[in-house]
Amino acid sequence: MTGDEAQQRFVALLHERFGIHEIPADNYPLVDVKHHFELARVLKEELGYRIYSFVVASHYPATVDAKNENAEIDAEHYEVATGIRCVGAPAHLASWRVRAELDQAVPTLFPLFAGADWQEREQYDLVGVRFDGHPDLRRLMMPEDWEGHPLRKDYAIATACSPWR
Amino acid sequence: MTPMIHGLVWGLIIGTVLVTVAALSIWFERKFAARIQSRYGPTLVGPAGILQIVADALKMMQKEDIIPEKADPILFRLAPPCTVIFTLTTAAVIPFDENVLAADLDIGVLFLLAVGGLVVFPVWIAGWASNNKYALLGAMRAVAQGIAYEIPLVLSAMVPVVLAQSMRLSDIVSVQAQTHWFAFWPLGPGLIAFAIFFICSLAEANRIPFDIPEAESELVAGVTTEYAGMRFGLLQMAEYLHTLIASAVAAAIFFGGWDGPFAPGLHWMVLKTLVLFFMIFWIRWSLVRFRSDQLMALCWKYLLPLSLLLVMASALFVHYRAMET
Amino acid sequence: MQSSAAGVDPHLDIDTYDPGADLMVLNLGPQHPSTHGVFRVKLYLDGEIIVKAVPYAGYLHRGVEKLCEELTFVQIIPVVDKNDYVSPMMNEQAIAMACEAMLGIEVPRRALYLRTLFAELQRLASHLLWLGTFGMDLGGALGGGASLFMYCFRERETILSLFEEVTGARFHYNTHTVGGNRHDITPKFSHDTKATIRVIEERIGEYVQIFSSNRIYRDRTQGVGVLDGDLAISLGITGPLARASGVDHDLRRDAPYHIYGELDVNVFTESAGDCFARTLVRLNEMRESIRIVREIIDSVPEGPILGIKPGKSPGHIKIDASQRYSCIESPRGELGTYVIGGGSNRGASAYRLKIRSPSLHAASCIPYVFPGHTVSDAIAILGTLDPIMGEVDR
Numbered sequence: 001m002t003g004d005e006a007q008q009r010f011v012a013l014l015h016e017r018f019g020i021h022e023i024p025a026d027n028y029p030l031v032d033v034k035h036h037f038e039l040a041r042v043l044k045e046e047l048g049y050r051i052y053s054f055v056v057a058s059h060y061p062a063t064v065d066a067k068n069e070n071a072e073i074d075a076e077h078y079e080v081a082t083g084i085r086c087v088g089a090p091a092h093l094a095s096w097r098v099r100a101e102l103d104q105a106v107p108t109l110f111p112l113f114a115g116a117d118w119q120e121r122e123q124y125d126l127v128g129v130r131f132d133g134h135p136d137l138r139r140l141m142m143p144e145d146w147e148g149h150p151l152r153k154d155y156a157i158a159t160a161c162s163p164w165r
Numbered sequence: 166m167t168p169m170i171h172g173l174v175w176g177l178i179i180g181t182v183l184v185t186v187a188a189l190s191i192w193f194e195r196k197f198a199a200r201i202q203s204r205y206g207p208t209l210v211g212p213a214g215i216l217q218i219v220a221d222a223l224k225m226m227q228k229e230d231i232i233p234e235k236a237d238p239i240l241f242r243l244a245p246p247c248t249v250i251f252t253l254t255t256a257a258v259i260p261f262d263e264n265v266l267a268a269d270l271d272i273g274v275l276f277l278l279a280v281g282g283l284v285v286f287p288v289w290i291a292g293w294a295s296n297n298k299y300a301l302l303g304a305m306r307a308v309a310q311g312i313a314y315e316i317p318l319v320l321s322a323m324v325p326v327v328l329a330q331s332m333r334l335s336d337i338v339s340v341q342a343q344t345h346w347f348a349f350w351p352l353g354p355g356l357i358a359f360a361i362f363f364i365c366s367l368a369e370a371n372r373i374p375f376d377i378p379e380a381e382s383e384l385v386a387g388v389t390t391e392y393a394g395m396r397f398g399l400l401q402m403a404e405y406l407h408t409l410i411a412s413a414v415a416a417a418i419f420f421g422g423w424d425g426p427f428a429p430g431l432h433w434m435v436l437k438t439l440v441l442f443f444m445i446f447w448i449r450w451s452l453v454r455f456r457s458d459q460l461m462a463l464c465w466k467y468l469l470p471l472s473l474l475l476v477m478a479s480a481l482f483v484h485y486r487a488m489e490t
Numbered sequence: 491m492q493s494s495a496a497g498v499d500p501h502l503d504i505d506t507y508d509p510g511a512d513l514m515v516l517n518l519g520p521q522h523p524s525t526h527g528v529f530r531v532k533l534y535l536d537g538e539i540i541v542k543a544v545p546y547a548g549y550l551h552r553g554v555e556k557l558c559e560e561l562t563f564v565q566i567i568p569v570v571d572k573n574d575y576v577s578p579m580m581n582e583q584a585i586a587m588a589c590e591a592m593l594g595i596e597v598p599r600r601a602l603y604l605r606t607l608f609a610e611l612q613r614l615a616s617h618l619l620w621l622g623t624f625g626m627d628l629g630g631a632l633g634g635g636a637s638l639f640m641y642c643f644r645e646r647e648t649i650l651s652l653f654e655e656v657t658g659a660r661f662h663y664n665t666h667t668v669g670g671n672r673h674d675i676t677p678k679f680s681h682d683t684k685a686t687i688r689v690i691e692e693r694i695g696e697y698v699q700i701f702s703s704n705r706i707y708r709d710r711t712q713g714v715g716v717l718d719g720d721l722a723i724s725l726g727i728t729g730p731l732a733r734a735s736g737v738d739h740d741l742r743r744d745a746p747y748h749i750y751g752e753l754d755v756n757v758f759t760e761s762a763g764d765c766f767a768r769t770l771v772r773l774n775e776m777r778e779s780i781r782i783v784r785e786i787i788d789s790v791p792e793g794p795i796l797g798i799k800p801g802k803s804p805g806h807i808k809i810d811a812s813q814r815y816s817c818i819e820s821p822r823g824e825l826g827t828y829v830i831g832g833g834s835n836r837g838a839s840a841y842r843l844k845i846r847s848p849s850l851h852a853a854s855c856i857p858y859v860f861p862g863h864t865v866s867d868a869i870a871i872l873g874t875l876d877p878i879m880g881e882v883d884r
Contacts (some may be wrong), residue, residue: 027812050723050724051723051728051824052723052725052726053726054826054844056828058830058841085824087737087739088738088739088744089743089744089746090744091741091745091819092745093815113726113852115724115726115727115854115855117500118557118850125556136501139548140548141548141551141884143548150553150556151555151842198637201643202639202640202641203640203644204640204855287502298514298516302516373634374634374706449634450634451637452629452634453625453628453634453635453707454628455706456704456710456712456866456867457538458864
């Protein structure tokens with residue numbers, strides 16, 4: 001199986017089992033958060049995607065209409081991208097995005113992948129997104145008593161010098 | 166000269182010489198280790214870096230005397246000098262030459278092994294009194310190792326005693342001078358007995374591959390973690406002294422001491438001691454260390470039964486030789 | 491002393507453990523000669539056996555990912571150099587590849603050959619450093635381990651001199667950029683490289699002998715720190731660590747990048763999963779790197795080394811709001827970069843840049859592998875896991 005065939009199989013899976021028809025060209029498919037765990041489970045147990053690659057959370061502040069500041073185009077939310085890989089050739093990476101609202105938690109993948117433990121802790125620590133069902137969700141990089149999540153867009157520490165603009 | 170004056174004078178001389186040689190050996194070890202590792206070692210201070218020892222000693226002496234707050238005040242201070250004292254005391258009975266001997270005890274070997282075995286105590290106390298978990302781990306390992314390796318050490322030292330039928334060290338050396346060196350006669354058992362004695366001395370002196378009490382990569386500095394300045398220097402000095410004295414004892418009881426193929430004398434003893442000392446350095450800079458349970462297994466499962474067999478074999482050997490004559 | 495990785499509960503509640511046992515809590519680090527950087531592992535000891543191990547990362551967290559949102563793509567290359575500070579070429583290549591993939595830039599053939607060359611030389615240097623420090627972990631800085639350490643560093647210095655010849659820096663090169671490389675090699679470089687790897691190849695034979703024929707080394711590493719292959723990949727562990735546990739996975743062969751697709755990369759696996767197996771895998775990889783370097787050093791094609799026009803300002807690489815993950819096989823496993831474009835400086839910076847570091851996953855297997863071993867074993871295992879804290883914490 002080549003990389004392209006693996007990708008097609010992944011797209012077909014999303015299409016048939018999860019009803020996702022829209023695969024953007026320069027982005028990873030957006031999956032509903034309630035399908036998140038099931039998709040990972042299907043990939044791991046049925047298709048053999050057993051290597052846990054990454055989870056990335058990003059913070060998107062609320063975007064407002066330039067003309068009318070009260071009209072919110074999009075609420076503040078997180079986007080969590082997950083990637084898992086199959087063993088051996090073609091080592092295809094299946095990755096997808098999940099959107100989580102500010103107070104919504106993303107289901108944890110720890111029951112399937114032990115590597116989700118630290119990766120999700122790190123994303124919680126730095127971005128603030130919570131993972132439902134995680135056995136030990138506490139800070140990893142920052143000190144335990146740190147307040148705030150550094151990689152959020154509204155987080156800044158006052159420093160004297162600023163980098164090149 | 167009464168034995169007391171004789172002992173005091175010679176003891177002072179031998180002690181001084183041994184401490185000086187141990188200090189010089191630090192320089193030698195550093196140069197030797199450097200050459201094994203394809204680098205130079207100390208070169209700046211003095212010709213070929215020999216004054217490095219003086220520089221290090223001065224550095225240690227002028228360091229701040231740090232004692233942890235919760236460390237046991239008496240035991241912490243007592244441990245380092247005790248290691249040196251017990252180690253150096255064993256040198257009293259070693260025959261460096263026919264007349265160069267501090268105390269010609271008729272229980273020489275017993276004295277040697279008994280006082281040498283006491284060295285485990287100050288090491289243990291040092292680790293305990295430091296009030297530090299790493300030091301405690303090191304101390305417990307030192308005790309386990311010290312006690313375990315004491316037994317094959319004693320048993321393998323019994324082989325020359327049985328062959329010479331005397332515990333007096335000068336007797337052991339003169340018997341070897343008259344017959345053959347005990348390392349080679351009886352051939353086989355003698356060499357194995359020497360090997361066991363050598364290995365157990367390494368273990369008693371906490372030298373690699375048996376240096377788990379001060380395993381630097383695991384226990385920071387093990388037993389010596391909380392010691393600074395000259396106290397640390399004393400602990401290190403004790404290790405070098407113990408190694409030197411163990412080499413001297415092995416040279417005396419297995420390799421004939423001051424005996425030689427021609428012109429027997431002090432120089433042979435010195436030569437043999439230094440050769441064994443050199444071998445100990447060589448082993449140190451080539452091997453990695455054992456894990457503590459593997460160390461114990463080596464002692465209890467292999468060295469102990471072997472040394473028991475050797476004592477019995479040498480006893481049988483002496484018996485049959487006596488029956489023949 | 492076998493580990494029971496499969497049956498170990500990493501979140502073991504220590505209060506429910508045998509109340510009669512007098513457990514001692516020992517902090518391994520952050521200041522410790524052998525924790526491979528600032529890393530703390532809290533060990534619960536029953537005598538000398540570890541009952542539970544809790545690793546604490548984050549002592550070296552420097553906010554690289556936040557910095558990546560302010561600095562431009564070209565500017566962050568020297569910054570990410572310091573993540574995996576033992577094999578900096580890999581970090582640079584990962585970032586450059588991610589940007590090139592997103593912009594569709596074609597890197598010239600000569601640059602691809604150079605990147606492969608540098609990557610393999612860097613892999614060799616990284617494994618040499620690992621071997622030296624592993625010897626020190628086993629045998630102490632004052633002992634036989636230090637001898638092995640000195641030998642490995644002597645060899646590594648020759649490789650760093652090669653890099654200095656090309657890029658001007660022994661360490662942290664900043665030689666890769668988006669679109670290609672910045673420094674070109676000369677015929678003298680090829681000549682020196684061949685001489686260097688010939689010497690190293692002989693010496694690796696000596697190191698293999700040290701390991702496989704020395705009884706003490708074998709006793710310290712065989713059967714110690716067994717990591718189950720399935721647990722490894724579930725944890726996200728790739729690279730020599732996973733290959734030593736029987737997982738036949740190597741990105742150079744399975745998802746080729748640079749010119750690995752045209753080479754035959756031999757992948758070495760062992761099934762034991764213990765420290766000895768990891769040692770063997772890395773030693774074999776060293777030899778494989780030498781073989782690959784020898785194969786391509788003379789066939790580097792002529793041509794440019796930069797696929798785009800050299801930029802006049804640091805902000806000349808602009809990426810719009812798209813997302814992409816791309817990865818390479820670093821000496822420690824899968825080193826990847828997830829880039830979300832469309833950040834500040836009109837797209838010249840990333841909106842979010844995440845570095846997927848293999849050492850983070852290697853360090854996270856500690857709660858599974860340590861229990862059941864002694865403290866000495868813990869140090870040996872930590873040595874073979876080869877975590878680089880700069881990468882773990884970023």
